[in-house]
Amino acid sequence: MVAYRKTIGALIGLAGLVSLGACASAPAGLGVPQASAVAETYRAEFAVDPGDNGLTWAQQSVLAAVADEYKARGHGPLVISYPQGAINEDAAIGAIADARTFFYEQGIDWRMIAGGAYDARGQHNGELIFSFTRYAAQAPAGCDGSWDAMGMEFDNQHHSNFGCAMAVNLAAMVADPRDLIAPRDMEPGDTGRRQAVIDGYRAGQSTASERSDYESGAVSRVASGN
Numbered sequence: 441m442v443a444y445r446k447t448i449g450a451l452i453g454l455a456g457l458v459s460l461g462a463c464a465s466a467p468a469g470l471g472v473p474q475a476s477a478v479a480e481t482y483r484a485e486f487a488v489d490p491g492d493n494g495l496t497w498a499q500q501s502v503l504a505a506v507a508d509e510y511k512a513r514g515h516g517p518l519v520i521s522y523p524q525g526a527i528n529e530d531a532a533i534g535a536i537a538d539a540r541t542f543f544y545e546q547g548i549d550w551r552m553i554a555g556g557a558y559d560a561r562g563q564h565n566g567e568l569i570f571s572f573t574r575y576a577a578q579a580p581a582g583c584d585g586s587w588d589a590m591g592m593e594f595d596n597q598h599h600s601n602f603g604c605a606m607a608v609n610l611a612a613m614v615a616d617p618r619d620l621i622a623p624r625d626m627e628p629g630d631t632g633r634r635q636a637v638i639d640g641y642r643a644g645q646s647t648a649s650e651r652s653d654y655e656s657g658a659v660s661r662v663a664s665g666n
Contacts, residue, residue: 473604475580475610476578476580476620477578482510482571482574483569484571487566488567489531495539500542502570503546511547513574513615514573514574515575517553519572520554520569522555523557524559525559525560525562527564532568540553575616577614577617578611582601
């Protein structure tokens with residue numbers, strides 16, 4: 441009789457452990473949706489009149505928009521293509537030099553500005569074309585906004601739209617969609633600050649940044665008598 445009770449008790453305990461293990465186990469095959477990005481070509485252009493003396497205000501406005509977009513989301517070379525064979529070919533080539541100087545003044549490295557040509561024979565005022573690669577974010581295709589009935593779930597599996605909210609929000613908010621494909625390169629460290637810390641440490645001085653009284657974390661000075 442005692443052995444029987446021990447056997448029953450062991451079986452009950454084992455059943456309880458199995459049920460608790462099922463509740464604590466992670467769902468198998470999460471496969472949560474992920475935001476992604478696809479490469480696309482950014483393009484802008486403007487016509488060059490042979491009678492123009494330098495860049496017009498309208499042309500500078502176009503170049504400023506190109507520079508802003510390239511610095512924010514551009515990858516690879518910024519290509520300037522001129523209309524080869526057009527009547528205004530010489531004027532367009534001259535405008536390329538002005539455009540390169542403008543981009544350099546906007547903070548774009550000379551080495552990232554490339555040149556090219558396209559066939560524009562027979563055209564009067566061919567356009568200068570500015571192009572580069574950028575990326576567009578894409579939300580997961582399966583995130584349609586529908587929801588499963590979550591009242592009775594015994595298999596410990598996630599619902600079909602699990603992770604959709606985060607993936608869709610990320611695709612909408614990411615500054616440079618290429619970050620969804622690969623991380624950015626590390627920027628060089630602040631060697632000046634590093635050397636200042638090392639020099640202070642060697643001299644036995646505090647290496648912490650100095651803080652003013654306005655940066656104190658104290659909530660109140662009432663009890664301090666000040």
